[in-house]
Amino acid sequence: MKHLVLLTLLTCAACAQTGSGGDSIPFGMGAQTCAPGHVQPNFARLESELKAARTRWKAARIQNYGYDFARIAAPVRYPNVRVKVVRGRITDIAPQNPLENIDTDRLHIGPVEALFSEIARAITYQRNQPCADLRVTYNAADGHPTTFYSGSRFSPQADGSAEWRVTNFSARP
DSSP, rough: HHHHHHHHHHHHHHHHHHHTTTSOOOGGGGGEEEEEEEEOHHHHHHHHHHHHHHHHHHTTTTOOOEEEEEEEETEOOOOOOEEEEEEEEEEEEEETTTTOOHHHHTTTSHHHHHHHHHHHHHHHHHHHHEEEEEEEETTTTOOOOEEEEEEOOSSSSSEEEEEEEEEEEEEEE
8 A cells, every 4th residue: 555655646746747847757748759860751752752653663564573572560570472463463472481371461562553552641641740750762763662661750769650671573574
């Protein structure tokens, strides 16, 4: 009982100190600040790059292709997979490690157009988020996305809400 009373008193003291200014104790979401050095993404540039990548992708007219896909979402571990697309539709998703089982619904994977859509949704969402962190790269030749990161740069931690990589992209006849 003594411990409960002491804990209650300390909690009340912390709450009283929070509103007093000066050396207050951070409390709640409003107390979070962006990590040191954080710079808000340039959303106009991100939209322009996405539009240019989609234009290159359409001009390349690639309908049959394969790529390796890795989604990173710590602490969850998703298996790396090989994706095959024929006529713009996924025909196969296979784990790179044959001993791993995959849940394709949880991977949120699709043809390149679906990856473009995920990027567009992230741009829209992140535009209104404090401490947003959004980074995307595209293949210079055909425009397919190669890396994607969408997260938050709140201090003291900077964790991602979504991150993936596309590697070993190969167009097929």
